[in-house]
Amino acid sequence: MSSATSVTAGLLVIGDEILSGRTKDVNIGATADFCTDLGIELKEVRVVSDETDDIVAAVNALRSRYTYVFTTGGIGPTHDDITADAIAKAFGVALPINPEARAMLEARWRETGTQVNEARLRMARIPEGADLIVNSVSAAPGFRIGNVHVMAGVPIIMRAMLEALAPTLQGGRRVLSETVRAAVGEGTVGGPLGELQAQYPDVKMGSYPQMGQGRVMTELVLRSSDAQRLAEATTKVRAMVDAAHRAAGVEPPQD
Amino acid sequence: MSSATSVTAGLLVIGDEILSGRTKDVNIGATADFCTDLGIELKEVRVVSDETDDIVAAVNALRSRYTYVFTTGGIGPTHDDITADAIAKAFGVALPINPEARAMLEARWRETGTQVNEARLRMARIPEGADLIVNSVSAAPGFRIGNVHVMAGVPIIMRAMLEALAPTLQGGRRVLSETVRAAVGEGTVGGPLGELQAQYPDVKMGSYPQMGQGRVMTELVLRSSDAQRLAEATTKVRAMVDAAHRAAGVEPPQD
Numbered sequence: 001m002s003s004a005t006s007v008t009a010g011l012l013v014i015g016d017e018i019l020s021g022r023t024k025d026v027n028i029g030a031t032a033d034f035c036t037d038l039g040i041e042l043k044e045v046r047v048v049s050d051e052t053d054d055i056v057a058a059v060n061a062l063r064s065r066y067t068y069v070f071t072t073g074g075i076g077p078t079h080d081d082i083t084a085d086a087i088a089k090a091f092g093v094a095l096p097i098n099p100e101a102r103a104m105l106e107a108r109w110r111e112t113g114t115q116v117n118e119a120r121l122r123m124a125r126i127p128e129g130a131d132l133i134v135n136s137v138s139a140a141p142g143f144r145i146g147n148v149h150v151m152a153g154v155p156i157i158m159r160a161m162l163e164a165l166a167p168t169l170q171g172g173r174r175v176l177s178e179t180v181r182a183a184v185g186e187g188t189v190g191g192p193l194g195e196l197q198a199q200y201p202d203v204k205m206g207s208y209p210q211m212g213q214g215r216v217m218t219e220l221v222l223r224s225s226d227a228q229r230l231a232e233a234t235t236k237v238r239a240m241v242d243a244a245h246r247a248a249g250v251e252p253p254q255d
Numbered sequence: 256m257s258s259a260t261s262v263t264a265g266l267l268v269i270g271d272e273i274l275s276g277r278t279k280d281v282n283i284g285a286t287a288d289f290c291t292d293l294g295i296e297l298k299e300v301r302v303v304s305d306e307t308d309d310i311v312a313a314v315n316a317l318r319s320r321y322t323y324v325f326t327t328g329g330i331g332p333t334h335d336d337i338t339a340d341a342i343a344k345a346f347g348v349a350l351p352i353n354p355e356a357r358a359m360l361e362a363r364w365r366e367t368g369t370q371v372n373e374a375r376l377r378m379a380r381i382p383e384g385a386d387l388i389v390n391s392v393s394a395a396p397g398f399r400i401g402n403v404h405v406m407a408g409v410p411i412i413m414r415a416m417l418e419a420l421a422p423t424l425q426g427g428r429r430v431l432s433e434t435v436r437a438a439v440g441e442g443t444v445g446g447p448l449g450e451l452q453a454q455y456p457d458v459k460m461g462s463y464p465q466m467g468q469g470r471v472m473t474e475l476v477l478r479s480s481d482a483q484r485l486a487e488a489t490t491k492v493r494a495m496v497d498a499a500h501r502a503a504g505v506e507p508p509q510d
Contacts, residue, residue: 016461019297021287022476023463028283028302032276042274044309047283047300050461054299077442078462079449119445154464187332190374194334206271206305207333208278209409221277 007172010062014073038171055086073153098126108139262427265317269328293426310341328408353381363394
């Protein structure tokens with residue numbers, strides 16, 4: 001199926017704590033929502049551990065495939081925060097203390113009476129040639145190098161960085177969506193939905209069973225950047241679902 | 256850092272709805288917990304869209320690297336459920352209707368008075384040579400082929416399938432963990448923690464800032480499969496954190 005937008009993204013989530021289950025990721029969903037709002041098509045997510053070679057391989061795979069790459073995690077002050085090192089290695093550049101980043105951190109540390117030490121100064125190491133991404137929450141900046149945007153893993157900081165980035169990103173055409181709710185199972189609508197999908201290749205149709213509500217329910221979601229084609233396809237899907245309700249002798253969903 | 260276990264896994268989450276943000280994934284966290292409990296090291300997660308080539312490429316990359324591969328999503332009855340097709344393609348085998356899978360489905364359909372149709376029978380298509388994974392929730396089975404375990408995307412069904420799989424998986428050595436809470440920031444403990452990590456390469460030490468609680472707090476998590484080395488390292492980390500508390504003039508965390 002052709003994509004509704006030509007601006008694409010890949011997300012790399014970095015951190016042993018996600019892979020061990022100790023921390024439950026919420027940054028994938030936040031980045032997905034952010035991309036959809038901007039008309040950027042998030043095409044792939046990878047989660048890797050805090051190991052340099054794994055990060056380098058994943059960043060290089062993603063940055064060659066997608067318009068934008070976002071990374072989250074591993075830019076704090078401790079020994080397991082190696083994302084900046086890995087990104088510098090992936091781009092083949094040095095990782096010096098960045099004077100602007102250091103000034104941002106020192107300004108915050110003066111306000112909070114925090115002592116400057118070697119661990120904290122790790123957070124001012126920025127790959128050569130990168131631009132900083134402002135961190136309004138805790139000052140330690142992210143950075144952009146090439147098409148790769150390196151952000152913190154702490155969700156509130158990551159979301160603040162995404163907001164800071166938004167004006168710098170070129171969005172695709174906004175993707176519109178319609179939802180049709182059916183009071184029958186996926187197996188009932190699957191055949192006719194597949195036929196409608198074939199008639200409307202430019203309107204992406206998804207089918208999502210709603211489990212655990214004590215009744216059979218399926219949500220059909222249609223997405224397209226073409227409002228008129230979306231409206232046409234939605235009308236046909238609604239008619240198909242209405243027919244399925246009548247054939248099954250069930251009431252349409254009320255909500 | 257050397258791994259505490261030699262049994263590894265990769266997870267592939269399949270579905271446009273995760274990448275669009277419409278559905279927030281919970282299967283990554285559930286699989287991570289499951290693997291940790293069994294002593295299996297989850298090394299990598301990928302999320303890809305409902306596109307055959309993307310699924311094939313990801314499955315082939317993961318199955319060559321890890322002991323086990325798990326996939327979630329895309330095994331329902333609608334046209335966008337193409338996981339079985341993609342797995343058959345990845346393994347170069349046919350995708351016939353599996354008599355055992357068909358019998359499981361038909362038994363459930365008889366109970367519920369559900370009509371057999373072409374869309375529903377899609378769920379009985381199983382790659383040649385695969386074993387079925389029982390689905391106690393909604394009957395439509397998953398399957399195992401080679402080291403790849405194909406499961407539903409609906410979380411309650413996915414968890415039931417994991418439970419069904421557990422006895423068939425060979426776990427690694429169980430990884431033990433200890434948590435030390437510090438009432439100081441990551442930047443304060445980062446330096447000495449890095450030194451302790453260097454002394455105990457077989458005990459993996461992670462540092463996790465606790466944000467948004469109205470106070471500075473850092474959790475240090477130590478993991479090892481060697482109980483004695485873990486205890487030794489934990490004692491040293493506790494002593495380091497106690498010293499940091501005294502130096503900062505703060506009370507240790509009470510909880």
